[in-house]
Amino acid sequence: MDLSIIVPTYNERENVRTLSERVTTVLSECGYSYELLFVDDSRDDTPDVLAALAERHPNVRFVHRTDERGLASAVVKGFELSTGTCIIVMDADLQHPPELLPVIIKRLASADVVIPSRFIDGGSDGGLSIFRKLVSWTARLIGRLSIRRLRAISDCTSGYFGLHRRVITSARLNPIGWKILMEVLVKGDYHTVHEIPYAFVARDSGASKMTWRDQYDYLRHVLRLARHRPEDARFFTFCLVGAAGVPVNLLGLTVLLEFFTSDVAFASVVASFVAMVHNFLWNDSITWRMDIKPTLWRRGKQFVQFAFVSTLSIAITAAFAHTFHVNGWSPVAGQLVGIVLATWWSFVANDRWTWSRPEPRSELVVTREYAGETP
DSSP states (O other): OOEEEEEEEEEHHHHHHHHHHHHHHHHHHHHHOOOEEEOOOOOHHHHHHHHHHHHTTTTEEEOOOOOOOOHHHHHHHHHHOOOOOOHHHHHHHHSSSSSGGGHHHHHHOOOOOEEEEESTOOOTTSSSSSHHHHHHHHHHHHHHHOGGTTOOTTTTTSOOOEEEEEGGGOOOOOOOOTOOHHHHHHHHHOSSSEEEEEEOOOOOSSSSOOOOOHHHHHHHHHHHHTSHHHHHHHHHHHHHHHHHHHHHHHHHHHHHHHOOOHHHHHHHHHHHHHHHHHHHHIIIIIIOOOOSSOOOOOOHHHHHHHHHHHHHHHHHHHHHHHHHHHHHHHHOOOHHHHHHHHHHHHHHHHIIIIIOOOOOOOEEEEEEOTTOOOO
């Protein structure tokens, strides 16, 4: 079997028959050998519909799970059960057009991973409501900011993609929730990604399965993936150290204003300096921990650099505390806002200067085609 198409399903009885017919029509016309594998978690009579389809069509297979749940884990099960050297993953709700399958297959001849994208020229996410578009945009932003390997991918949360089996052969996939593509992109073995535009369409029937629990699971998934690579985990560790320094900072400010001075700017500077020393010690020993312990001279130099970066951060924080104060607002609230805005500057500067180290050069090549192009 040359090609496996994996379709996770959950209560999609109205759509699986139509999807099967459209896939069969499209691929039969192209002469491709394929299997259409449904991994089903349904609680309605979708398994009966799938059984009837498998009886009529030799290319259709399905497995019904009773002890597992979740879209991403269903796809992983499909990876295990499928036989094709090339694999395409798509949803059962007809929002992923089967008519794009021949294009994905052709592009896999020259790319390790092929991703139909809603967010390049010629693509569209018109099938989503305004709320769902906002949720999708936020999810992509969080993923791309948190994980460096996703930043070049325009649609890293897509549920429609193709890949060669060798990409996942050695990957230990254990996703949470529904964004299996992110798991593959972070843990897979690949060098080339090709994006093609497509229009995401509205559901013909059935209801969306999206829940608030899915959003929570997505955040957990991003955090887990970020820990997979040191360069991504570093930012989260830095934020945790910074978060630990926030109560130190705010407590110091409160004590100074209450017992020692009424000068808000001065109190803010002193409180931030105490937090700076606290944060340097933890960042040096955890966030940017070296395999070889730095010399005392180098550590001193790093402290000076960290202090310089932190001084600018303190200036930002103090400016906000003072601005809030002169406008009659809470200086503690201004301090907190300044801390948040200064965190981004501080991490980037320290990562590229204070604890700079050569990063492995990325060999990932991402190419895109646009509407009307034929690479």
